[in-house]
Amino acid sequence: MITASIVGASGYLGGELLRLLLGHPEVEVAAAVSTRMPGRRVDTAHPNLRECTDLRFCREDQLPDTDVLLLAAPHRETMRILPRLAARAKTVIDLSGDFRLTDPARYEQFYGVPHEAPELLGEFVPGCPELYRDRLRTADRIAVPGCMATAAILALAPLAEAGLIAPDVEVDARTGSSGSGATAGPQNLHSERSGALRIFSTGGHRHEAEIAAACGVRPRMTATGVEAVRGVQVVCRTTPVREITEPEVRAAYRRRYAGEPFVRVVAHRRGTYRLPEPKILLGANYCDVGFALDPGGGRLLAIAALDNLVKGGAGAAVQSLNVRMGWPERLGLEFTGIHPV
Template sequence: MIRVGIVGGAGYIGGELLRLLSGHTEVEIAAVTSSRLAGRRVDGGHPNLRGRTGLAYVSPEDLPECDVLFFTGSTVADREGRAALTARGKIVYDLSPDLRLADPAVYRRHYGEHPAPDLLGTAVVGLPELYRTRLRTADLVSVPGCMATASILALRPLSEAGLLEPAVTVDGRVGSSGSGASAGEMNLHAERSGVLRVFAPLNHRHQAEIAQATGLDVMMTATGVDAVRGVQVLCHATLSEDVTEQDLRRLYRAAYQAEPHVRVIAQKRGNYRLPEPKILLGSNYCDVGFAIDPGSRRVLLCGALDNLVKGGAGNAVQCLNIRMGLDESLGLDFPGLHPI
């Protein structure tokens, strides 16, 4: 069995890791840390896990030796503390923004000064569809942001084919769980319910990850929507040459026909003609699709996923499966619910 430790298990991503890994046949959850809740039962804050785990939180300093560690929050500000934690695991999956960018100047623009810039560029990006070969041997992996994952997967077939003009605008929409379990006043129900709040009108930080992965000149806006889970991104782009809808369909199918967790959704009829996060809740799928403007080179590329699963914990577990030589979909076969 693979001994796993979750560093910072009290939040939403920690809860999703617990949910997925508690049903994983090759994993033993050795410990879950929380400085604030040490000694309390894990299922107190994650009530969906009642009867599924009897674990209690431990203090970070009591984290035992593990084969794999998952970091759910930022740790780089405490360099010595991070080193002490990483020493207790052979493989680390970091789900925080700490290591997502390779360039310190780009990191500074979106997050401020990095406390340990020498760490930037040391991790493999945890996106199996782009970096599967490197993930098979990677001992340090940085899992990308939720809207970045959806955008990169939506843009990838055309960006790799060189069919996009460099300038791309990404319109991202995300549910309230994207702000985390300790979000402030703006995410109180009375403030969040019923809103379409543009919380990042320009330069959302995930645009740097998208640009890094695709080589495109990305401008991103982000809106909080009246949902708990789910991400949908609309990528507005211009084709560099004349391409038909049939050409786009062939490109997308070729890119993703062998990918177990990406589906191409671009239909002419039905209620769900393009990617819709509602039907993906709880699943590790990212659905991608497209629409082309006849008579012009304007194109809309769309992606959707559950921000806590394929946009976070599920992506990390998929990377773990790859690293350990397991079935890539082990523990990740839940298809989502409909209706919901």
């Protein structure tokens, strides 16, 4: 049994970390830090946790030493607080974007501000077990990739590794409103968001840098907010480098993800859910990946779906923690999603 503390615990990602870790048989949650709600019960912010815990939010200066520290603070804030909190735990898992990149110049390019702790950037291993499992086994600094980046990386990795696609890739991502966080501004009021299909990035999205680093491609990414609360779906438009067949593409996916506990290949000819769809993944740590090949073979779509707060955030953090501690990867992550929703 290990102890864990969560910083940023009153947000949506913090709530998912609490939900998963409170049910984890090998973890005791010792502290939940919130600057907005110190002293209040955690089920005030997360009513789904009623009767599950008597834990109360605490201030940062009340944070105890624990075995693992999970940071669910906003981008640009984590790099300020980590230097003063790092000594509180042997293992640190960051869910913000502040330590996903290794180059301070790239960070400034995509996040718009200089990095305030550049000396720490090279210490972090990406929290994507499907690509970095061996490194995660001994990692004490882990940075969980962004939700849309995770979906795109898992969709593209088998194709890129097999040398099937050209490096220029168009990533069309769609995400629900929870991706904006629990303290999103007026643009995410129900009256503004409901019924909308809002394009909020037409290029230069920060996830482009993560996808490029993981897959060795040159992505251009657009992102659209849809009416759903949870869920991410990406459609990656790629160009095959030669004439390929559907069985060849399917084999590349099945070979790459054989034995992976949380990646499923979904590319069927019939049925309601023929291709990856986030609706049936809500609350689950799965990422479904699939593909569609043009009849002439001139274009290959790589498709993925996941729950942005689970496999795209808190679930990836717990899965990475399981790998780091030598536990079964499914531990605490057995929920399969529900249908119908």
